[in-house]
Amino acid sequence: MSLLDVKDLKTSYGPVNVLAGVSFTVEQGETYALVGESGSGKTTVIRAIAGLAPAQEGSVTFEGREIRGASERELRPLRKDIAMMFQDPVGSLSPRLTIRSLITEPYRIQGMKDRDLDAEARRLLEMVNLPAHFADRYPYQLSGGQARRVGVARALALEPKLILADEPTAGLDVSVQGELLNLMNDLRERLGLAMVIITHNLNVVRHVADRMGIMYLGRLVEEGTTEAIFKEPRHPYTRCLLSANPEPDPDARLERIALKGEPPSLLRRPKGCEFRERCPFAQEICSQTPQWEVENGHGLRCLAPLG
Amino acid sequence: MTESLLEIDRLSVDYETARGDLKALRDISFDVRKGEIVGIVGESGCGKSTLISSILRLTAPNTRFRQGAVRFKGEDLLQLPERKMRNLRGADISIVFQDPMQTHNPVLSIGQQMLDIQHRSKASKAEKRARAAQMLGAVGIPDPEARLAQFPHEFSGGMRQRIAIAMALMSEPDLLIADEPTTALDATLEVQIIERLQELQQEFNCAILFISHHLGVIAELCDRVVVMYAGAVVESGEVREIFHDPKHPYTRRLIDCDPGHIKERARVLPTIPGEVPDLANLPGGCIFRDRCDQAMPRCTAEVPPLDQLKNGHHAACWLNHKEAAE
Numbered sequence: 001m002s003l004l005d006v007k008d009l010k011t012s013y014g015p016v017n018v019l020a021g022v023s024f025t026v027e028q029g030e031t032y033a034l035v036g037e038s039g040s041g042k043t044t045v046i047r048a049i050a051g052l053a054p055a056q057e058g059s060v061t062f063e064g065r066e067i068r069g070a071s072e073r074e075l076r077p078l079r080k081d082i083a084m085m086f087q088d089p090v091g092s093l094s095p096r097l098t099i100r101s102l103i104t105e106p107y108r109i110q111g112m113k114d115r116d117l118d119a120e121a122r123r124l125l126e127m128v129n130l131p132a133h134f135a136d137r138y139p140y141q142l143s144g145g146q147a148r149r150v151g152v153a154r155a156l157a158l159e160p161k162l163i164l165a166d167e168p169t170a171g172l173d174v175s176v177q178g179e180l181l182n183l184m185n186d187l188r189e190r191l192g193l194a195m196v197i198i199t200h201n202l203n204v205v206r207h208v209a210d211r212m213g214i215m216y217l218g219r220l221v222e223e224g225t226t227e228a229i230f231k232e233p234r235h236p237y238t239r240c241l242l243s244a245n246p247e248p249d250p251d252a253r254l255e256r257i258a259l260k261g262e263p264p265s266l267l268r269r270p271k272g273c274e275f276r277e278r279c280p281f282a283q284e285i286c287s288q289t290p291q292w293e294v295e296n297g298h299g300l301r302c303l304a305p306l307g
Numbered sequence: 308m309t310e311s312l313l314e315i316d317r318l319s320v321d322y323e324t325a326r327g328d329l330k331a332l333r334d335i336s337f338d339v340r341k342g343e344i345v346g347i348v349g350e351s352g353c354g355k356s357t358l359i360s361s362i363l364r365l366t367a368p369n370t371r372f373r374q375g376a377v378r379f380k381g382e383d384l385l386q387l388p389e390r391k392m393r394n395l396r397g398a399d400i401s402i403v404f405q406d407p408m409q410t411h412n413p414v415l416s417i418g419q420q421m422l423d424i425q426h427r428s429k430a431s432k433a434e435k436r437a438r439a440a441q442m443l444g445a446v447g448i449p450d451p452e453a454r455l456a457q458f459p460h461e462f463s464g465g466m467r468q469r470i471a472i473a474m475a476l477m478s479e480p481d482l483l484i485a486d487e488p489t490t491a492l493d494a495t496l497e498v499q500i501i502e503r504l505q506e507l508q509q510e511f512n513c514a515i516l517f518i519s520h521h522l523g524v525i526a527e528l529c530d531r532v533v534v535m536y537a538g539a540v541v542e543s544g545e546v547r548e549i550f551h552d553p554k555h556p557y558t559r560r561l562i563d564c565d566p567g568h569i570k571e572r573a574r575v576l577p578t579i580p581g582e583v584p585d586l587a588n589l590p591g592g593c594i595f596r597d598r599c600d601q602a603m604p605r606c607t608a609e610v611p612p613l614d615q616l617k618n619g620h621h622a623a624c625w626l627n628h629k630e631a632a633e
Contacts, residue, residue, distance in 0.1 A: 037493045037495055037496075038463075038464060038493050038496075039463075143351070144351065171490070173350035173351055173520055174350075174520065174522070174561065174564040174565050174566075175350065175560070175561070175564045175578050175579040176350075176578075177564075177566075177576075178564050178566070178576035178577055178578040179578045181566075181576055182575050182576055182578065185574065185575070200493045200494050201494070202494065203565070203566040203567045203569075204566060206566070206569075206570075206572060207566055207569070207572055207573050207576060226572070227572070240495065241494065241495060244494045244495045244497070244498040245494055245523070245567070246494075246497070246498065246501070246521070246523030246524050246526065246527045246567070247523050247526065247527075247567050247568060248522035248523045248525075248526050248550065248562055248565045248567045248568050249526055249550055249568060250526045250527070250546045250547050250550050250551075251547070251551075252526070256498065258498075258499075258502075259495050259499075261449075262463055262465065262466070
């Protein structure tokens, strides 16, 4: 049994079909990355897992229990086990609470009255390498990197089994980004955490994720181990994404495969393969609808795969 | 081709605050030649934004220009009357900002906004409209005529940033300042934008001052690079020199930190421990010494000058002084 099992998850906002059936699993201690362009539905997936976005169809099981459509009351105990790190580090911290209150809020919400909150605050700050006197600060007094670390501390407060992290390094300087990723890697190893991480920075994915799924228009189009996908992407969309990754070397002339145009509107999903109109490798067969096929643990939705 | 278009000459800028003067820029010197793309790299707080607002003279009221000059085509912009400065902005020097979602007026159509910014031109309305459509086409917006009638919210983020570029280039400026224009965008859009900028730069032959903390983008786009740290230039030179033979420990560490060139999965990514020094209370000597693993006694005692090491490659580090390194 997987720690998290998402099956055929579907979300619509009125006529807009944001998730058109997403399935993946995350094992204990594993890091799974969701990758794709803006609007591909990555954030909706993790918000739906956490019960923060609706999901009309499909199932989400956590430790074998169905949690899709759970009520707020049923979700509350679950939030001990599933923590979320939000995209905007400063915006996700209430501006009028001190860092101490912010990182110990989970204990209060869960009614854990036996805890010494000052001691917990010190422990958590130490865990994310922030000095203890930061407990008395307010969010506006923090830099972006420090606010991120407070976000990590708060997510870890209740010792969750799964962390859902939405763009945890967006907007950070490279040196600070390294610090945060090292911290997350370290905590994962020590605490055996599982993580679902959303990012469009492929350089980050390579260093933190065990497996990755590539999303396009609310569906997975390819999935596999990070190593296999970086080495030999099979879906043309994955190949385009990987080639659009500027390297810090002026002599690196990548064989760049240009993506044509913009993602189509979710209100007018293309017939057949939904990537066909933008695909530089499209063939006649692509007017048919590709099915999800798995071979040796590598999932693919493409009728004309590469390599 | 070596004609200087923009010349920043020993510029120092302070912010007056209750805690004392914040030394935001110290002794900055570099130049941008005609038709060249110069990248400015540096992390948060290195003074990139102060530098841009100083060039455009759009600084906060507590800004004090302590020394130096910002010469554009030989004329010091810091001495120019405001009226002349206003004629320069958006005409000879234009800018593309970081956040494409906030640079357009949400209640006016894109076409209207593109007409408005041609207020200096004496062309007829129809001509201005045609020009606007032509520029939209040039940045790759399909069906430009029809899209002029649409409002900002009807465009995606990548399109909005391309429209911002179209608007900035409409006056055919000699200098385009691009302030982290791709930071808010996806990797695929980022690539689209930098490729488009390269094409347009060829077509319009304008110089670009490109500010970014994304080393991959700088490496791909720029001819020369200026590396800034805590309000000072620590290194500058040809893009290949900077990336292949960096002469300042900060530049070297910054490049090492970029996970883009670490091909194998790393358990521990390199970082630069420590923090940027307090600009209101600067330590003596080299500003990077507290975070530098090669610091020597001399680094505490004296500020290293920005030396020319070889043709066009400058760095401010005592390690490059042979007698000091011994």
